[in-house]
Amino acid sequence: MSSGVDVNLENIWIKFGDFVAVREANVNINGGDFFSFLGPSGCGKTTILRAVSGFLNPSEGRVLIGGKDMAGLGPNKRPTALIFQNLALFPLMKVWENITFSMEVSGASAGERRKRADELLDMIALPGQGDKLPSELSGGQKQRVAIARALCAQPDVLLLDEPLSALDLKLRQHMRTELREIQQRVGITFIYITHDQGEALTMSDSVAVMRAGIIDQIGDGHAVYDTPATPFVASFVGENNVFRGKISAINGDEATIATNRSGELLSKITPAAVGKLNVGDDAMMFVRPEVLKMQEGDAKTTISAKVLNEEFEGNSYSIYLEGEGGKQIKMAMPNLGNDPHKAKGDMVSFSYDASNAVVMPAGDLASE
Amino acid sequence: MKKDKLFAEFFRNNGVVLGSILFFLVAFWIVFLILLPQISMLNYSLHPNPINLDAGEFADDYTLKNYKYLIFGPEGASDAFNKVDLMVFVRTIIAAMAVTVMNLFLCYPLAYFLGQSKGTGFVRLLVVMLIVPYWINEILRAFALRIIFGDVGVINGLMMQMGLIDQPYDFINADIALYAGLGYAYILLMLFPMYNVIESLDRNQIEAARDMGASWIRIHRRVVIPHAKPGIASGMTMVFMLSAGALAAPQVLGGTSSLWFTQLVYQWFNDTLNWQQGAAYAIVLLIASIAIVLTFMKIFKVNMGDIGK
Numbered sequence: 001m002s003s004g005v006d007v008n009l010e011n012i013w014i015k016f017g018d019f020v021a022v023r024e025a026n027v028n029i030n031g032g033d034f035f036s037f038l039g040p041s042g043c044g045k046t047t048i049l050r051a052v053s054g055f056l057n058p059s060e061g062r063v064l065i066g067g068k069d070m071a072g073l074g075p076n077k078r079p080t081a082l083i084f085q086n087l088a089l090f091p092l093m094k095v096w097e098n099i100t101f102s103m104e105v106s107g108a109s110a111g112e113r114r115k116r117a118d119e120l121l122d123m124i125a126l127p128g129q130g131d132k133l134p135s136e137l138s139g140g141q142k143q144r145v146a147i148a149r150a151l152c153a154q155p156d157v158l159l160l161d162e163p164l165s166a167l168d169l170k171l172r173q174h175m176r177t178e179l180r181e182i183q184q185r186v187g188i189t190f191i192y193i194t195h196d197q198g199e200a201l202t203m204s205d206s207v208a209v210m211r212a213g214i215i216d217q218i219g220d221g222h223a224v225y226d227t228p229a230t231p232f233v234a235s236f237v238g239e240n241n242v243f244r245g246k247i248s249a250i251n252g253d254e255a256t257i258a259t260n261r262s263g264e265l266l267s268k269i270t271p272a273a274v275g276k277l278n279v280g281d282d283a284m285m286f287v288r289p290e291v292l293k294m295q296e297g298d299a300k301t302t303i304s305a306k307v308l309n310e311e312f313e314g315n316s317y318s319i320y321l322e323g324e325g326g327k328q329i330k331m332a333m334p335n336l337g338n339d340p341h342k343a344k345g346d347m348v349s350f351s352y353d354a355s356n357a358v359v360m361p362a363g364d365l366a367s368e
Numbered sequence: 369m370k371k372d373k374l375f376a377e378f379f380r381n382n383g384v385v386l387g388s389i390l391f392f393l394v395a396f397w398i399v400f401l402i403l404l405p406q407i408s409m410l411n412y413s414l415h416p417n418p419i420n421l422d423a424g425e426f427a428d429d430y431t432l433k434n435y436k437y438l439i440f441g442p443e444g445a446s447d448a449f450n451k452v453d454l455m456v457f458v459r460t461i462i463a464a465m466a467v468t469v470m471n472l473f474l475c476y477p478l479a480y481f482l483g484q485s486k487g488t489g490f491v492r493l494l495v496v497m498l499i500v501p502y503w504i505n506e507i508l509r510a511f512a513l514r515i516i517f518g519d520v521g522v523i524n525g526l527m528m529q530m531g532l533i534d535q536p537y538d539f540i541n542a543d544i545a546l547y548a549g550l551g552y553a554y555i556l557l558m559l560f561p562m563y564n565v566i567e568s569l570d571r572n573q574i575e576a577a578r579d580m581g582a583s584w585i586r587i588h589r590r591v592v593i594p595h596a597k598p599g600i601a602s603g604m605t606m607v608f609m610l611s612a613g614a615l616a617a618p619q620v621l622g623g624t625s626s627l628w629f630t631q632l633v634y635q636w637f638n639d640t641l642n643w644q645q646g647a648a649y650a651i652v653l654l655i656a657s658i659a660i661v662l663t664f665m666k667i668f669k670v671n672m673g674d675i676g677k
Contacts, residue, residue, distance in 0.1 A: 055575060076581040088572035092594045101590075102580040153580055 004032030004189040005066035005079070005156040007052065012061035014047050021047045023213045025061070029191065029206070034183050036192040036200040038224075039210030040236065040366065045193045046161055048210075052191060053082045053159050065157060081150035082159045086166070087142055089134040095145055096121070096130030102153035120148040123182075140171045147182060157189045164199060176202050197237045201225065209233045211366070217272070227358060229272035234286040234358065236366035241292075241329050243285040244362065247277055255359050256300065257285050261325035266300040267357035282362040287352050289318070289332035297351030304349045305329055307342040321348070406654075412647035419641070434648030453632060453649075460629035461656065463543075464612035467550045471558040471607050472600065474551070479559055479599075480592065483566030484574075495563075502556060510549050510620035517545035517621075541623035549617040554610045558603035565599030566592065598674035605661050605675060612657050629653055 007029040014022040022044045029035045037045040050056045052063055054075035063070045070078055081102075089098050096117035097104070103113045117130050124144035126137075134142055143163060150158055160179075164172045180203045183190045194200050200207045201221040208218045209232070217229035228234035235242065245259035253269050255277060267285045269277060277283060296302050305321035314335065319342070321329040331350060342348060379387040413434050418427035425431075438457075441450030485491045501509065516522050517539035524536040539545045569592060577587045593600070618628030633653070636646030665672070 053579060055579075075575070075579045080579075082576070082579045084572040084576060086570065086572055088570060088576040090573060090577075090591060093590070101577065101582070104590075105581045105583075105586060149580075 004030075004187055006031045006064070007035075007157055007189060007191065008062075008064040008067075009048070009052070010062045010064065012048070012051060012058045012063070014044070014051060014056070015059045021213055022051075022058070025215050027208055027215065027218060029189060031066075031189055032187050033205040034180065034190045034192065034203055036194055036204040036207045037210055038194055038197055038200040038207050038237070040195055042212075043210040044213040045195075045210050049082070049159050049161055049191065049193050052157070053080050054078045055082075079156035080159055081153050081155035081157075083146050083150050083161065083163045085162045087146040087163065089142060089146060089149070091134055093134075094130065095126075095132050095134060095137070098134060098145060099130075099148045099152050101149060116152065120152055123151075123185075124148045139167050140175060143167065143175060144178075147179070151182075151186060155188065157191060158183075160190065160192045162193050162195070164194075165196070172196075172199070179203060201237075209237060211236070211364075227270050227272070228286065229270065229360070231284045231286075231360060231363040231365050234270075234284075234360070239289055239330065239332075240286045241289065242365065243287070243327075245283060245285070247279050247281045247283050247359075250277060250279060254354060255283070257283050257359055259285065261327040262303050262323050264300055265303070265357075266298070266354045267359040268355050270358040270360045273360040277359070277361060283359050284362045285357055285359040287357045289330045290316075291352050291356040292329075292331040292350050293352065294331070294333070294348060294350050296349045297353075301354055301357075302349055302351040303329070304347060307344055307346045307348060309344065310342065321350075409647045410651060412644050413651050415644050417642045417644045434645045435652070437645060438649060438652060456627045456632060457629050457653070457656075459626075460612060460653075461660065463547070463628075464550075464608050464657075465660075467547060467554075467611045468558075468604050468608040470547065471551050471555050472604060475555060475558045475562055475603065476600075479562035479566050479596075480588075482559075482563050483569070484571065486567075486571075498556060498559070506553060507616045507620065509553070510617050513545060513549045513552065514540070514620055517548070538623075540621065541625065543623055543626055545621040546618060546623070546626070549621040550611045550614055553614065553617055554607045557606040557610065561599040561602040561606075562596055563599075565596045569595045597668070597670060601665060601668065601670040602675040604664075608661065609657055612653065 007027075009025050009027040012022055012025040013020065025048060027035075037048060039045050047056070051058045052065075052070075054070065054073055054077070057071070065079060075082070090101070093101070096114060099117045099120050100108070100113035103116060108116075114130070118127070121127050121130055124147060126141055126144060129137070129141070134145065137145065146163065164175050164179075167175060176199055179190075179192075183203075192200070192203065201224070204221060206218060206220055207224050209216050209224055211230075211232045217224055217233045219227075219229075224233060224237050228237065231242070234240050243257065243259040243262055243265060245257045245265075247255050248258040248264060249256040250269075253274055254266060255269050256264055256266050258264050265285060267287075303323055305323040305327070308320040308322050310320070311318040312335075316335055317333045319331040319333065321331060323329055378391075381387075382390060414430050414432070416422070416425050416427065416429060416431050416433060421427065438450055438453055441447060441453075482491055482495065504512075518524070519536040519538070521539075523539070524533075527533050528536065573591050573595075574587055577591050582590070613630055614628065615630045615634060618626075618631055619634075622628060622631070629649070630653070633646045633649045636642050636649060640646075665675075
């Protein structure tokens with residue numbers, strides 16, 4: 001199989017009439033990486049993928065694959081293969097014909113194609129299923145056939161447009177692992193489009209979080225989850241409690257924020273915002289539900305609230321709290337066999353580690 | 369599901385009153401619009417013509433003489449076969465096939481364009497513009513074509529003005545006007561079934577094929593045409609059947625020396641008042657047409673059910 005090649009997007013703008021679908025995208029994807037574009041629907045991630053695959057030309061900027069400018073090359077001339085959201089298997093062709101369609105195009109004999117199809121069917125753990133029609137396969141099997149079909153062309157870059165979105169939860173989780181395994185086995189660059197942050201975080205070497213045509217942050221899963229660059233990233237990736245207020249003091253990479261309803265709180269400044277915050281600025285502080293602890297800490301990292309509700313989710317408890325002025329706060333605790341049950345209406349004090357919270361200039365949140 | 373259960377279900381779903389009305393309408397359709405006309409035609413074709421009975425023959429005798437006449441001609445004729453009528457028959461079938469194939473090649477690109485452009489306002493306007501001419505009576509449309517193709521018509525006028533020809537070209541006697549008229553008469557019946565199936569083709573399949581390097585020809589051969597096959601078959605069947613059975617276009621646009629088989633049927637009914645003979649001719653045309661359609665469906669592996677889609 002071909003080894004992975006770099007994909008570089010240089011200052012890509014994509015416009016449809018007056019509408020700007022993608023704004024100034026600069027992305028460098030290392031060869032052999034599993035790279036994800038993560039964002040809500042309509043954020044322009046599929047548009048970027050279509051620009052890489054060659055189905056549309058960017059209004060400005062360059063797409064480089066393996067250092068070569070792809071301008072003017074159609075999808076059939078690029079070393080990419082695309083897996084469609086609905087898979088787009090050919091329903092009237094048998095599985096083996098589907099898989100080896102790219103070889104049929106290049107004029108390989110039926111014998112060669114059959115042999116290659118059998119190899120690929122073994123790889124995707126569907127041996128002997130070549131003579132079926134796609135409609136005779138289950139959702140997960142179709143998925144694997146689509147992957148085999150894309151890999152058959154021996155592309156340098158595999159592009160995946162939310163291919164797991166039609167599967168049920170269990171199968172989706174299973175296919176995540178499988179996709180990651182296949183990627184590591186074939187060693188080529190994967191570019192993956194998804195709105196599911198779980199998929200992006202589990203599979204990717206690197207994630208680009210997109211909002212309304214803009215790439216807010218590029219980083220590995222930890223960077224995106226633990227140190228979000230913008231309020232959008234903080235609220236879109238995983239769950240977060242947001243505290244709005246104004247910066248009251250800055251001390252190195254820590255800041256104190258005078259929150260609107262929960263008093264003064266201390267937090268780490270997110271790396272992307274270090275040096276950009278000044279005292280008096282509107283700011284937002286984010287604390288993840290799972291870093292909250294049901295115990296008192298320092299005055300500046302402790303919040304008191306009333307218990308509203310508790311949900312048992314099997315592996316964890318979600319506790320919904322109402323702070324002063326009706327401030328909604330969510331807390332998550334692992335189920336370790338000791339039910340932390342609090343009666344509704346109980347007043348509790350809980351705290352967090354300032355290094356587990358991030359503060360950044362105020363901005364738009366993900367609407368959900 | 370068993371048949372009696374099917375009926376019980378039908379009446380339970382629709383209620384007794386509505387169910388009975390629907391049932392009656394379907395029965396009426398089948399009996400009065402399909403079965404009775406065909407059976408009475410068949411019955412006619414098996415009787416002798418009452419106004420010129422042979423000696424010892426009675427009007428309600430059953431006989432095959434009408435069919436014999438089509439094949440062997442009148443008794444005592446010099447030829448062994450009824451060459452004139454048989455030639456007209458063969459020519460009609462072949463010409464109807466040619467018209468069908470011509471319409472297929474004209475409509476496929478158009479159907480593909482319409483079907484894949486996802487119903488934008490412009491496309492809807494185009495479809496309406498295609499339909500509007502069909503609000504005009506078929507015979508009037510045939511006469512319009514006759515005027516256009518005539519000696520002093522638009523086409524001859526243009527060609528002479530451009531200096532392509534000195535004398536007006538006789539489109540009518542060269543049967544060009546006839547083919548154009550027949551093609552035009554039934555072109556929508558070819559277009560719409562194809563348009564419908566192509567519209568239901570997932571665009572991603574075309575893009576997937578393109579992504580894998582397939583040329584346009586291969587995309588059509590391997591992806592679009594297999595998907596469109598039921599629509600193509602349905603359109604071809606209708607155009608062939610209707611062309612073979614057309615009367616208005618051949619009457620108006622046919623050349624002096626060319627007869628369409630339906631014109632012979634018409635003559636038997638109308639000029640000779642020999643309905644029995646005409647019925648036999650019509651039955652032969654019907655059965656031959658059905659046999660040809662079934663044969664082609666067998667060759668191209670199309671199911672009867674697909675055509676109804």
